[in-house]
Amino acid sequence: MTDRNELLEAALDSVPEGVALVGTEGEVVLWNQAAQAITGYAAIDVLGRPLPEDLEALLLDEARNGDEALGPTAGDGRRALVRARHKLGHGVPVIARALVLRDGLGERIGAAALFHPAESLDALPHGESTEDLGADEGRGEFEERLQMEFDDFTRGGPPMSVLWIGVDQAQELRKTHGASACHAMLDKVRHALVHGLRPAEEMSRWGDDEFLIVAHERSAEMLASHARTLAGLARTADFRWWGDRVSLTVSIGAAQASSDGAETLARLLERAREAMETNSRTGGNRATVAASDAAPAPAEESTCLPS
Numbered sequence: 208m209t210d211r212n213e214l215l216e217a218a219l220d221s222v223p224e225g226v227a228l229v230g231t232e233g234e235v236v237l238w239n240q241a242a243q244a245i246t247g248y249a250a251i252d253v254l255g256r257p258l259p260e261d262l263e264a265l266l267l268d269e270a271r272n273g274d275e276a277l278g279p280t281a282g283d284g285r286r287a288l289v290r291a292r293h294k295l296g297h298g299v300p301v302i303a304r305a306l307v308l309r310d311g312l313g314e315r316i317g318a319a320a321l322f323h324p325a326e327s328l329d330a331l332p333h334g335e336s337t338e339d340l341g342a343d344e345g346r347g348e349f350e351e352r353l354q355m356e357f358d359d360f361t362r363g364g365p366p367m368s369v370l371w372i373g374v375d376q377a378q379e380l381r382k383t384h385g386a387s388a389c390h391a392m393l394d395k396v397r398h399a400l401v402h403g404l405r406p407a408e409e410m411s412r413w414g415d416d417e418f419l420i421v422a423h424e425r426s427a428e429m430l431a432s433h434a435r436t437l438a439g440l441a442r443t444a445d446f447r448w449w450g451d452r453v454s455l456t457v458s459i460g461a462a463q464a465s466s467d468g469a470e471t472l473a474r475l476l477e478r479a480r481e482a483m484e485t486n487s488r489t490g491g492n493r494a495t496v497a498a499s500d501a502a503p504a505p506a507e508e509s510t511c512l513p514s
Contacts, residue, residue, distance in 0.1 A: 225301075227265065227320040228308070233257045236317070245301065245324055247294030261292035265320040267305040288325055288351040300325040302358050325354050332476045334373070334414015349411035349419075356421055357472040360464050367464040368430050370420040370437065371479040372400070375456045375491030377416030380448075388448045389416070396455060399444040403437045417483075419476075427463060427496045434459045434494035442492075458486035458493055465499040 216237065219226050225242035229235055235258060238250045246262060253259065258266065267287055291299045303322040310316050331350065353369075360367040374396055381389040393416065400418065404410060413419035420437075424430040441457040460482025464475050478497040486493035 223323065225265075225320075225322045227253075227258065227322075229258065229266065229318045229320070231315065231317055242322075245299065245322065246291060252294070261294075264289040264291055265301070265303050265305065265322055266318055267303060286355060288354055289322075291322075300354075302355060323358075325358070326472045331473050332480055334371075334417035334480075336414050346411050346413070349409065352409060353421055354472060357464065357475070360466075361470075365423050366425050367475075368422040368424050368461060369475060369479045370422060370430075370434055370459055370461045371413065371476070371483040372418040372420070372437070372441075373414075373458045373483050373487050373491075374416050374441075375458055375487060376453060380453065381416075384448055391448065392446050392453065392455065395444045395446045396441050396457070399440045400437055403433075403440045405433075419479075422461075424463070430461050430463060431494065431496045434461045434496065438492070438494050456492035458483050458491045460484070460486060460495050460497060462497045463499065467499070470499070 216239075219237065219239040220241075222239070223241055225245045226237065226239045227235055227242055228237035234255055235253045236255075238248070238253050243249050248259060248262070267289070286302055286304045289301060289303050291301055293299050301322040302325050303320060306319045306321075307315055308317045308319055331353070356367050359365065374393060377389055377393065380392055393412075397410070397412075397418065400410060400420075404420065405422065408420055408422050410418055410420045422430065422433065424433055438457050438459055441455055444455050446453045446455055460479045462475055462478040462482065464470055478499070482495040482497040486495055
């Protein structure tokens with residue numbers, strides 16, 4: 208008869224997600240093949256020992272401190288994007304979940320870390336930026352949100368879309384009236400766009416003159432309608448500088464994540480940026496839903512908006 212532990216190890220070795228089980232003393236008691244492939248650490252390197260310092264981030268604070276329970280009423284555990292370090296020394300961004308393991312009496316018997324590689328956030332396309340947007344705009348947190356939303360989508364979660372928004376007048380205003388005027392204008396556009404966000408949506412600066420929204424529209428038609436609404440809100444922003452009213456318009460490129468298996472977060476963003484830049488070059492004040500790489504070019508819908 209097959210040993211239960213052998214069955215468990217064989218089952219965990221067959222999953223693509225890294226799995227580490229840690230005992231009450233912090234020693235690693237199980238390390239599957241995916242964990243080895245992701246981190247470079249073989250089972251012989253870690254079994255019976257504490258997790259290497261380079262990998263401690265995989266056990267989030269909840270599991271390390273024993274705050275998260277695993278049982279019939281427990282959820283999936285908090286997920287976070289963390290940066291582990293490969294045995295060869297390079298950084299490895301991963302999406303990690305950590306859970307406290309308890310026996311039938313509720314006693315803590317260990318912890319589990321489940322993790323898989325995240326796309327390198329440094330490789331994600333961004334708008335041109337001469338400013339440090341990271342600290343005061345929270346872009347780092349937004350990047351992590353993007354990665355986790357995309358990860359949810361690829362694992363059967365809700366639809367995911369992005370809208371890349373460029374302000375058509377920004378560069379000219381910066382040249383003629385200076386950075387202060389441009390900052391004031393972008394702030395006005397931001398407040399106008401916020402009024403059009405759905406409850407589950409989030410927006411961030413994505414370049415000097417650009418914004419990015421993560422959305423969950425169920426179809427290209429709904430995404431196009433949402434983009435037109437946001438563009439209309441931007442046009443209603445009443446921006447004045449030294450008494451002169453500046454008419455505002457935006458170019459929007461939107462893209463829906465594809466479930467064809469070849470989609471990446473970087474490519475999703477790139478498709479949205481390409482659509483936005485095309486709209487900007489053709490005069491602005493346009494909203495386009497970009498076709499997926501698997502769809503023919505006519506699937507792209509571009510709308511010239513009223514002035």
